[in-house]
Amino acid sequence: MKKITLLCTLLTQLVVSQNYTEYATGSSTDVDTNHEFGICMMGGASENDNAMIWFLNKANGGDVVVLRASGSDGYNDYFYTDLGVAINSVTTFVINNEAGAIDPYVLDKVANAEAIWFAGGDQFDYVSFFKDNAMEDTLNSFINTKQGVIGGTSAGMAILGSGYFSAENGTVTNAQALSDPYHNRMTLGYNDFLEIPFLEHVITDTHYDDPDRRGRHAAFLARYATDNNTYALGIACNEYTAVCIDNFGRAYVYGDYPNYPEYAYFLNSFCTFEDEQDFLPENCVPGQPLTWNINGEALQVVKIPGTPNGDYYTYVSGFGFGNPYETFWENWSVNTGSFSTTSTTNPYCDLLGVSEYQRGTISVRPNPFQDVISIESQLVNFDVKLYDSFGKQVAKFQNQAQIDTSNLASGLYFMSVSSEGLQETFKLIKN
The missing domain is CATH 2.60.40.3080 (Immunoglobulin-like)
Structure with a gap:
């Protein structure tokens, strides 16, 4: 009998280890703190320390859970000791499958956290493991009921908008997306995963130092507008840039500008149009090159430099973006699959401005x-x-x-x- 019991115990441990791996740092006793809501999004390279301090401060000494589908415990010491912010614990879960994501122990840790961070990797792992199950419910409850702070980098940022590129069939290039916005790699999800305030109608993208990302991001928004018959918005970051959104909808941009060209981009598809139908793409159909031109003004894009102290910000909502200071404006358009940008002046497209x-x-x-x-x-x-x-x-x-x-x-x-x-x-x- 003892041998059978021991065998069952070993088998149980093996199954758990196959489903997820846990790395824990700090106290094992849960605490409740006066945490605050927030969203922190990183462009995909090494984290911006000041943005991560902003993120941890929102937890107010509470517990941080890192969710990832590859890698190990790289965030544990970084969050717990390296940034000088006192927090109770950091727990990293490397999730290997859906069973690991919906394990009751994992769900309990997520529900009791004050801050949740999604690492990089392959965003389809997150979509496959976390969507349409108890983990999705737990995450949305954390965001909208508990109102904790949430964030992610690279793939972890890619899943935060109400629209998202799932990468189910692998990544997609500029050329593929623009030559056919319904290319089999243009796998998009709409309003069916995470429900994060201020990110309604938004599709995010990362690694924006690579110009190839911008054309495909325009194609993502064209698809969102066409498939949902409504306006589309975008938020993107250069690799070393972060966007941190507080509970008032103020999106602060962190980076090392002017030492380096580190920017966040806010894409708006309807700012100069009175009728919602006026801004829909001229040609967004399967098998044909995308045309979203509208006199060269299909997308109005504000490029905000990221500074060490997050000096510049814009207001964000599901309705669009405010008009911030110290910014650069561009018009983006696509004509028969050819993507182009032009510099412009502030179009004053904030229909919801914070001034009178x-x-x-x-x-x-x-x-x-x-x-x-x-x-x-x-x-x-x-x-x-x-x-x-x-x-x-x-x-x-x-x-x-x-x-x-x-x-x-x-x-x-x-x-x-x-x-x-x-x-x-x-x-x-x-x-």
Whole structure:
């Protein structure tokens, strides 16, 4: 009997070891901290220390879980000791299959973490192991209910948008994506995996030092717009650059500019168009070269330099991007499979700007606001809906020119004003 028991124990350990490997550093006792929501995305080379400090500070001394499908414990000492941020523990799971991802012990560690980091590798491993199962549910609960900080580099960044390139059939080149946006390597997922605030309509990409990435990223957005009949957005990073988004939607860019050309890119497909249909690609069909030209302005791209202290930022939401300072603007387009870029000036495409904004017959002020928002309009009948930064409706009014917001916490809000087919949305900050 003892031999049988010992054999069962060894077999159980073998199965667990085949499904995942765990590397633990720090305390084995779980702690609860006053953590904060955030998103940190790295371009794929060595991590930017200041961005990683930003990430760890959001955990507020809590527990960090690193999820990866290859490699070992390279993040453990880096997070736990090298950056000088006090945290309770770092646990790395190298997941080998779906069974490892949905192991109850792994899920419990993920659920109880304050910070989750996705390493690089092959993003299809993450899609295969984590999607449509208990791990997906646990991750989305961590993001939207617990509101912990999440991030990733390279493949780990690639899976964070509501749209994503899955790499199911391997990577895809510029030439393949532009010559046929439905090439068998153009495997995209839409709104069916991670649900991360501020990344609605967004497809991310990394390793942007390689110019070959930009044309294929444009093709990703063309597919998203075509397949979903809606606008598409993109966020991308050069290899040593990071984008860190806080709970107000402020996207800070970290790097070593001006010593090195380290930038983040924010791609917008609808900033100069009144009608959502106006910005759809002219030709995005299987077997034919992509054309997304629209007078050379299919994509309006703001290139923001990353500095050691994250001095420059833009506001991010599922509606688009704000107009930051110290930036470079470009127009991107594709004509019969040929990708081109041109420098341009700020098109002021932030329809949801954080300064006082007036458009058409409606104005909303002040912005930022404190306890009262005033709506000025020639409309007699109009509906007002107010949403928080996570897209939850927090208030609804009708025909009210003065909106009492004294019960709302400080932060980022979106106000939708609609009447008889007219609808305008405003991004507002409460101090």
